[in-house]
Amino acid sequence: MGHLSYEESKAKALKIILILAAITFGEVIFALLGKGYLIEGFKFPLILVAGVMILMSIVKAYLIVYEFMHMKYEVPGMVKSVLLPVFLLLWGVIAFFSEGNYWKGNRAKSVNAAKTKIEMKEKAGMQGSLYREADTLTKNI
């Protein structure tokens, strides 16, 4: 509310909720379209779908925090003391996701090692394949 009159803030709240609803609706439509559920054989690349989803979610978060939670009307010092620590999470996301990617690479390496073992055993005339061995490495984690 802050500097707005009662009538103004009432209208503002309605406007914001409609924008939030529209964005949510847009997100779902874009997700279904991008993943190929709406038009047969039509897909966006996953990175584009994910990027647009993340952007839209951040816009939603901004509207909720600034309008609904009235962050807009707080003094700058307080806004900074609450919002700046959140940016630490950016590094969390970068560090952990690159670590996750590294694990994925390690798993692929294990699978390749297992495959090589299978080939060697097959060359040595062993019966059947040991694909299961590789499969266990990739899936039962």
Add this chain to the structure above:
Amino acid sequence: MATDTAVLHDNKVDWSGGEKKPFKASYGKLMMWYFLLSDAFTFSGFLIAYGTLRISMPAWPVPDFVFQTVPFFGTGYPLYFVTFMTFVLLFSSYTMVRAVQEGARENKNGVVAWMFLTVIGGLGFLGCQAWEWTELIGHENMSVTRNTFGTHTQNGFYLDENGNIDKSEPVIAGESYLIHKADFAAGHDHDHGDAHGDDAHGADAHGAHSYDAPGHYKEAYVDEQGFIHRKFKVTEGEMAGVMVRGLDGVESQPYEEFGPKAFGALFFFITGFHGTHVLSGVVFLLVIMLNVMTGLYVKRKNGYEMVEKIGLYWHFVDLVWVFVFLVFYLI
């Protein structure tokens, strides 16, 4: 509540933080903000763990496949139900804003009415979540350590009852499947009900067959617990025609494996933690609504600040859902 008595009995020693207010905000509001900041870090920790594990896996259950059931309508509607849930929570956020606005102009009945609607919204959301969990645990046999939703990493075809490939049922890399459970006691397949029609989850081939004991069948491997792992033949790539050998030592065509265990644990913990927040939010809303009704906040003459504080908490719960919705369902 402690704060109420403090204000009523002693004007010098109260919980308002005194005359000099840091950041021109009251003690309660400021502390609510910092609590929410710490809570945001907790949720972020969970969600980052989810992202890390998902990235590290070669295949992850496709959300549009896992969450495609709608009450009364059955299956085959990706994201529909969870979108409905999201709207319920979003509009309860709007009713909360309205309650705070009515509080600012000291309109007691308005505050009670809008808070009541917010409680209804919160309970509606919890009801939806309860239904979703029931579906996953009761009908789809998910648990914290067992994920019945797997994803193919190879291309090929499912096997029919004679062990031959069935051209009408392709196996496609990147597509998810649900592992059904046989009902040994009843002597026929477990009835999955109309909510999860077998067609949509691609498991109708074994419909005619009944599994009364674990073991290898031509079209499926039934494990000790009765889970029916459908067999398929890989026809493309370097794994084409590959055979597998399980822990039982039997060599057979490859069959559907359980999905990454972490999926169930992460899903139940994160949505459960969020649901707990919604539940405690509903309880606090009810307590404060009762206080409003008794006229407690009229005496304080601070524009129903307590309603504002619970409002902050309620919007935060909605804010967290924006990101849970993003990582679990949209991407």
